[in-house]
Amino acid sequence: MTLLKEGQIDRRWIYLAMLCAVGLPILLQLTFPEIPSPKVLDVFDAVDKLPEGSRILMACDFDPASAGELEPMMSAFVRHCGTKNHKLIFLALWPQGAPVIKSNIVILNKEFPEYEYGKDYVNLGYQPGNEVVLKVLVTDFKKQCSTDVDGTSTSTLPLTRDLTKIQQLSLVISVSTGNPGTTEWVQYVASPFGMPMVAGTTAVQAPSLYAYIPRQLISVLGGIKGAAEYEQAIIDHYPTMGENNGAREGLRRMGPQLLGHLLIVMLIVVGNVLYFSQKEKGVGA
Amino acid sequence: MKRTIPVLIASIAGLVLIIAHFVPPAQSWGDEVNTWFQILAAFAFFLGGGSLLKMHLKRISDQQEGWGFSAVTLLAFGITLIVGIFKLGVLPSETYPTKPWSGEYLGDGGALWWIYQYLFTPLNATMFALLAFFISSAAFRAFRAKNTEAMILLVTATIVLVGRTYAGAFLTEGFNPHWQLAAIIDEWFMSVFNTAGARAIKIGIALGVVSTSLKVLIGTDRSYLGSEE
Incomplete structure (x- = not known):
């Protein structure tokens, strides 16, 4: 070889x-140090400046293929909300999102034992129907989600009992990788009803979402870099979080990203040097 | 008749949704259409499953090249479908402990959960992770500064690639340690050039969607019905 x-x-x-x-x-x-960028700080502030105990909808629309980038982001959102005592309503438009919700509920139960199901968080699981789900959620929440994932009526759960439309919630957090995902949440929920919304997406999808910032979407976390900066912002404001290894997963994944990116840049340079040297010699150009 | 009725259904459903959006008293009509959509979408799963079976069974019966893959596909499809529908290994939910099928279909320890956790997740993640290798190979072979446009693309890509890591901060911290020059340039590219392009594309797509939707509503575009045969 x-x-x-x-x-x-x-x-x-x-x-x-x-x-x-x-x-x-x-x-x-x-691991390497991260300084949160203004876009990441906007996401942080949107969650942090809400009054304690605000109700937040957390949409989890991704599969294991994107978990490398999005799982640390989702966990960081859950931990940040837990620190602020926010009430969480989990929902997925992707069938593969349901297990991810469950793994984040495990984090919630382990790190915030005071969180009580039904009162502080509810799992609505996978909702089939893509964007139509969103169109129904904004007109009649109970029509779309009459029960939670275990079949308990949402009319009996304290957190969702009085909920008729999702516009009653304080914030939508969408962690997504494709369609249906953040774009649909912006188009059918955030933009027509002026609902505050932040998002976390893969680095590939983030550029298309920048177009919605800041009027339709407060801000977006892009890729593992966004997740790492968000984790750093949480640690900067809540230093005890820094002692939790799970809360540094995004920061840990920036190491492979750094060397991977540098290798690609190096390969581009080497490829071009060889190309031009061969062109000069008149070989295969 | 075979084509007129579907066109009529599509036109009526589309018009009702438009009216429901712009006329608030008619909002409930739109909700009704949305509910119908969800019911129909559920039937689409049956059609999809049927189509998958038909295609792969044909490949197996004709012994076409690669028919073994079709057999594996059907086996995986059948096993996943059965363990999911019958909730094999799923414990009853805490709310209804006496009802054997009351547990969540992806409940911990269930067969479907096992398939998801130990087959689907690693396979799915592996497929996506392979991109790192293909991209690195493509970076070497294809990213050539053959003309001015390619040169601009390469320089921009390099700045964004470096700016999205600690290398960017490290290389530019000499200017000011609290002021990440590489990250700022990266952000400027993304917020100015990228956003302008993304907005233009989105507006173009929206106009295209409006035009195509109008054609569907008035019945001039019937491509969604398939071929005339």
């Missing part, structure tokens, strides 16, 4: 380099 052949690096070397770039920071537990 030669490194260089006819101006091309054998792709197996590239794969090996990427494996090392991602694997070594994980094994060595390399």
Whole structure:
């Protein structure tokens, strides 16, 4: 397996380099400092400045493929809301989102034992119907969600008893990776009814959501970088959170991102150097 | 008749939704159509399942190339469907402990939960993680500064790639340790150029959707009904 052949690096070397770039920071537990950007601080403030005990809808619309980027974000939102004693209503427009909700409820039960089901949080589980679910939620909440995930009537749960439309909630947090997701929440809920909303999305999806900021969407966390900065913002304001290893997951994942990005930049440079040197020699240009 | 009735249904449903949106007293009509949509969408699952069975059974019976994959697909489909529908291994919910099927379909310890946790999650995550390897290979082979546009794209991509990591802060902290130059430039690219482009695309898509929807409503676009045969 030669490194260089006819101006091309054998792709197996590239794969090996990427494996090392991602694997070594994980094994060595390399972390780097983060400074929260203004966009991340806007998300932080939207959650933090709400009066304690505000009701928040948490939409979890992603699958394990995007969990690498979005799971730390979702957990950070849950921990931040828990710190502020906010009441959480979980819901998923993706069937794969339901297990993610459950794993975050485990965090809530473990780290905030005072949280009581029905009073402080409710799990509505997966709601089939894509954007139509949102159209019904804004007109008649109970029609769409008559029961929670266990079949308990939402009319009997203290947190949802008086809820007729989701516009009665203080904030929507959408953690999503595609369709239906944040775009649909903006189009059918936040924008027509002026509902405050923040989002967390994959780095690939974030650029398309910037168009909604700030009037239709307060702000957005983009990719693992957004998650890491958000975790840092929480730790800066609530230092005890820094002692919790789970609350630093996004920061931990910035190590592989740093080396992975640097490797890609290096490959682009090397690729171009080889391309131009061959072009000068008149080979394969 | 075979095509006229579906076109009429689509037109009426679409018009009702438009009226319900702009005329507040008619809002309940829209809710009714939305409820119908959800019922119909549930039937679409049956159609999807039927279509999947038909296609793969045909491939197996014809012994087409790769029919083994079809067999695996059908086996996985059948097992997942059965353990999900019958809630195998799921304990009854705390609210209704005497009802054996009252537990959540993805309840901890259930067969469907096991499939999700130990098969679907690692397979799904692996498929996505492979992108890192393909992107690195593509970065070397395809990202060439062949012309001015490609050069601009490469420089911008490099700034964003570096600006989204600690490397950006490290390289530019000499200017001011509390002022992340690389992150600011990255943010400027994203907020100015990217947002302008994204808004233009979104407005263009919205206009396209309006135009296509109008064609569907008045029945001139019938492509959603499939071929004429």
